[in-house]
Amino acid sequence: MKKRVLTASALLLSLFTLTACGTDSSAPASGESKKEITLTLGAYTVPKEAFAKIIPEFQKEWEKKTGQKVNFQESYEASGAQARAIAGGFEADIAALSLEGDIDTLTDAKLITHDWKNKQHGGMITTSVVALGTREGNPKNIKDWEDLTRPGISVLYPNPKTSGGAQWDINAIYGAGLKRSDEAGAKDLLARIHKNVKTMDKSGRASMTTFENGTGDVVVTYENELLLRNIEGAKYNVVVPNDTIKIENPVAVVDKYVDKHGTREVAEAFVDFLWTTESQRAFAKTGYRPVDPQVAEEFKDQYKTPPGQFDISFLGGWDKVRKDLYADGAIWDRVLMGK
Known part of the structure; x- marks a missing residue:
């Protein structure tokens, strides 16, 4: 057939x-x-x-x-x-x-x-969670979102203007910031991580391929992308942050x-x-x-459910997320412009 x-x-x-x-x-x-x-x-x-x-x-x-x-x-x-x-x-x-x-x-x-x-x-x-993939053995000792803001850490995630996976990634970071602070603190966490982003590919799969080709210390992606690579023989560390979003x-x-x-x-x-x-x-x-x-x-046994897992309702639902995070001039655009 x-x-x-x-x-x-x-x-x-x-x-x-x-x-x-x-x-x-x-x-x-x-x-x-x-x-x-x-x-x-x-x-x-x-x-x-x-x-x-x-x-x-x-x-x-x-x-x-x-x-x-x-x-x-x-x-x-x-x-x-x-x-x-x-x-x-x-x-x-x-x-x-x-x-x-x-x-x-x-x-x-x-x-x-x-x-x-x-x-x-x-x-x-299907469901998944946003996770962090590191090189074998986790040489940079990445454990949570704040570690992605450290000087010298090279981060990958795709472009949320083209990739649904990227929107899940950005939602996870912003939501984790909200859990620990307020809207200003959440935007600050996102901005500090974004300063360490090496490249933004078109899709989650393309971002993972870039990581596989040797670019970056950590990739922010679907947990399932990392598990699939490991099932196929790769040896990436899968780090599930304490606060992350259910996909x-x-x-x-x-x-x-x-x-x-x-x-x-x-x-x-x-x-x-x-x-x-x-x-x-x-x-x-x-x-x-x-x-x-x-x-x-x-x-x-294949999965870890983080203690601070949240879903899209924690951010007010998709209508609010599209307006507050991804509309023209909204939070994501301000992060890109450094404002």
Whole structure:
């Protein structure tokens, strides 16, 4: 069964050639009855390895159940960039993004019209925490956020203007500062850490690759990114700060495009498949924290829950975070300008 992995920009150029892969983009729901059908997945970069395990299992199950072969067009981009690509015309049937705010971009564009949170686990398929990755043995003795402000410490995190992972990173730092001080103190902690940032890549995956290539003393990233590297044979130290944020990663069917392509039934089945025990184990084996309680219990020794863990509600929810931290002229812009 065919599976193609493309960037969002490449997929935008190929929207009119998808009929060769089994999807007639001008066809109504009759596409559902074809012997072969194509789903287009628009995802953020980090779960690529998990989807590589999950997609073949879904293909086998769907063909056994319906007799229909499912091909996948896959695009992996920084979450914010992916959301903007879908809103701009990349016809993804399913959006698997880093954060709720990027799904909101598609809702605001009237591409997602159903209540995507009215699903299992509120529409979230995985969780994680923001963690710190250091070189083997933790030679700079990094233990918590304040250590990232020390002279001579080289820090990596991606750009929150393009990366959902980066927004989780910045939220974690700012929230940790709020737990210990006030808004001024939280901004000060963020500013002092940012002074030591060596580079800001487009995505969390790109930032991790830069770290793997030898740049930086510490990378601020998803815990699952670090666990995956260690599962694959790396020897990074995974430092979970005492105060850090719980990451929640959503998925949703993109209503406008599945109805246009005639793929709603299979797209909804694939999304539901992401909550099965089998899929949740695949996520866990690539470092994510499963949302399924049974699977989470199986893998509990893989994770550390920090005593000061908080979620996005501690910062007032995503609407407040977007306004206070990431709007033009807000806290993040002032940190960049040194104000």
